Amino acid sequence: MLHPKLWVSSNSDITFNTSHDGLAGKITVTLTPGQLEVFWSDPAAAFASVYGITRGDCLAWQAAGYMAQCAELTTKGWQCRNPVHGGHPVATPDRWVAMRGKYSLIHQEGVSK
Numbered sequence: 699m700l701h702p703k704l705w706v707s708s709n710s711d712i713t714f715n716t717s718h719d720g721l722a723g724k725i726t727v728t729l730t731p732g733q734l735e736v737f738w739s740d741p742a743a744a745f746a747s748v749y750g751i752t753r754g755d756c757l758a759w760q761a762a763g764y765m766a767q768c769a770e771l772t773t774k775g776w777q778c779r780n781p782v783h784g785g786h787p788v789a790t791p792d793r794w795v796a797m798r799g800k801y802s803l804i805h806q807e808g809v810s811k
Contacts, residue, residue, distance in 0.1 A: 718745045721764045721787045749792040759791035766797035770805035780804055 714734045717724040718741070727748045729737055737744035746756040766785030768778035780802035788794040 716741075719760060721789055725790070746791070749790060751792050751795050755795050756791045759788070759794040762794070764788050764794070766794050766800065768802035768805055769799045770801050778802055778805060 712731060714729045714731075714737075715726055716729060716737065717726045719725075727745065729744055729748065733744045733747050736747060740753070742756055743753040746753045749756065764787045766782045766788050768780045768782055770778045772778055778801075782797050782800040783803050785794075785797045785800070785802075788797060
């Protein structure tokens with residue numbers, strides 16, 4: 699019997715379903731054989747590959763509590779703690795990446811502080 703890693707690699711039409719932590723529990727994703735190869739040693743990198751983002755972005759989405767934070771600075775120089783419009787909660791890490799650099803309703807495109 700072949701080791702699963704070798705068997706999956708040799709069968710390009712095989713996919714693998716796994717899950718990662720998400721906003722409302724677990725999110726199931728399908729990995730290609732190439733992504734499965736990565737998954738064996740670095741699950742976060744494999745999940746990032748599914749979403750077309752970096753490993754760091756995938757981990758940052760979870761660390762941020764699935765919230766895209768406003769990019770504006772307050773008058774005291776601190777980053778605004780409010781979520782961007784539509785940025786809490788953010789269901790997938792690729793959507794979270796797309797929301798970075800945006801503003802909360804309070805800051806409306808960075809016009810007011």
